[in-house]
Amino acid sequence: xxxxxxxxxxxxxxxxxxxxxxxxxxxxxxxxxxxxxxxxxxxxxxxxxxxxxxxxxxxxxxxxxxxxxxxxxxxxxxxxxxxxxxxxxxxxxxxxxxxxxxxxxxxxxxxxxxxxxxxxxxxxxxxxxxxxxxxxxxxxxxxxxx
Amino acid sequence: xxxxxxxxxxxxxxxxxxxxxxxxxxxxxxxxxxxxxxxxxxxxxxxxxxxxxxxxxxxxxxxxxxxxxxxxxxxxxxxxxxxxxxxxxxxxxxxxxxxxxxxxxxxxxxxxxxxxxxxxxxxxxxxxxxxxxxxxxxxxxxxxxx
Numbered sequence: 001x002x003x004x005x006x007x008x009x010x011x012x013x014x015x016x017x018x019x020x021x022x023x024x025x026x027x028x029x030x031x032x033x034x035x036x037x038x039x040x041x042x043x044x045x046x047x048x049x050x051x052x053x054x055x056x057x058x059x060x061x062x063x064x065x066x067x068x069x070x071x072x073x074x075x076x077x078x079x080x081x082x083x084x085x086x087x088x089x090x091x092x093x094x095x096x097x098x099x100x101x102x103x104x105x106x107x108x109x110x111x112x113x114x115x116x117x118x119x120x121x122x123x124x125x126x127x128x129x130x131x132x133x134x135x136x137x138x139x140x141x142x143x144x145x146x
Numbered sequence: 147x148x149x150x151x152x153x154x155x156x157x158x159x160x161x162x163x164x165x166x167x168x169x170x171x172x173x174x175x176x177x178x179x180x181x182x183x184x185x186x187x188x189x190x191x192x193x194x195x196x197x198x199x200x201x202x203x204x205x206x207x208x209x210x211x212x213x214x215x216x217x218x219x220x221x222x223x224x225x226x227x228x229x230x231x232x233x234x235x236x237x238x239x240x241x242x243x244x245x246x247x248x249x250x251x252x253x254x255x256x257x258x259x260x261x262x263x264x265x266x267x268x269x270x271x272x273x274x275x276x277x278x279x280x281x282x283x284x285x286x287x288x289x290x291x292x
Contacts (some may be wrong), residue, residue: 023224028174028181034273035174035216037183039231070181078169081258085185112227112279127180133258 010130015086016048018073018130022086025073027052027123029092031063042071043109050088050123053109061119064092071123084132090124156276161232162194164219164276168232171219173198173269175210175238182209188217189255196234196269199255207265210238217269230278236270 010018019025028037038060040052050071054060069092076083095101104120111118156164165171174183184206186198196217200206215238222229241247250266257264 024220024222024229026172026183026218026220028183030181034214034235035176035181037172037174037216037218037233039218039220039222039229068180070183072172072183072185074170074172074185076170076185083170083185087183089180 007131007133010084010086010132012128015088015128015130016044016125018075018084018086019050019088020044022073022075025050025071027060027064027092028070028072029064029067031059036063041109041112042073045108045122048125048128049090050125051104051108052121052123053104053111053115053118054121055115056117056119061094061121064121065094067092069123082132082134084130086128086130088123088125088128090126092121092123095120095122153277153279156230156232156278158274161234161274161276162190162271164221164230164232165196165234166190168219168221171196171217173206173210173238174216174218175213177205177209187255187258188219191254191268194271194274195236196271197250197254198267198269199250199257199261199264200267201261202263202265207240207267210267211240213238215269228280230276232274232276234269234271234274236272238267238269241266241268 023041024039025042026037026039028035030036042050042052045051068090071088072085074083074085095104101120108120169187170185171188172183172185176182188196188198191197214236217234218231220229220231241250247266254266
């Protein structure tokens with residue numbers, strides 16, 4: 001992310017470990033030419049791709065299929081001024097292969113609400129970045145972040 | 147946000163009340179032609195503009211000045227399958243007026259880390275949207291979201 005602001009950069013493996021324990025993340029994309037962000041439940045596939053589940057006819061599925069998106073998860077302790085943030089950037093695709101859809105129906109992310117007909121969205125983990133702030137202590141300063 | 151997915155849409159005033167109690171949000175923008183998202187502390191100005199504070203020479207300040215961004219905050223209870231999400235979409239500007247900078251230094255958002263020289267970023271609340279899910283109960287279904 002931003003290398004000029006004094007937060008500790010996390011390695012790819014550290015990022016993936018943190019992502020696994022996050023209950024929810026946020027998909028960031030463009031919708032009607034405006035930046036859009038939506039909280040989503042998710043899980044990681046065996047190859048670390050981010051897997052989401054949404055309604056087949058949703059705006060989300062239409063907006064992100066085939067385009068590069070960002071997916072973010074974080075955990076922030078406002079009292080302790082500490083936390084972490086991880087961002088996965090990569091191409092999103094709606095899973096159309098029936099066998100793959102079947103596999104993800106068994107092992108993929110669950111919905112919190114009932115869905116008449118759903119699809120899975122896969123985000124390739126092309127770029128995995130993260131940063132951490134522990135108790136507000138950094139070598140030098142910037143800002144607000146985290 | 148998405149009107150076809152069964153979540154309860156929140157009114158502007160409801161959204162602003164929820165934003166006030168959120169300790170952290172996320173600014174969504176474009177960086178090097180890729181979607182970018184960064185957790186930030188913030189507060190609301192008297193006219194409901196979102197106020198952030200960052201280092202004057204940060205990538206964030208350079209990336210968002212003068213462009214339309216999204217700012218998101220949420221609160222999710224993974225056990226109860228409930229939560230809310232609010233998004234403010236509008237033009238971001240770095241505050242350059244010295245009097246305004248002085249006012250925000252006294253009343254604006256605080257940094258969690260020391261900053262050698264900082265600026266305030268103001269996001270106009272042109273579009274304020276939000277949605278809520280209470281205990282997974284919705285009239286009809288979609289997806290994963292929240």
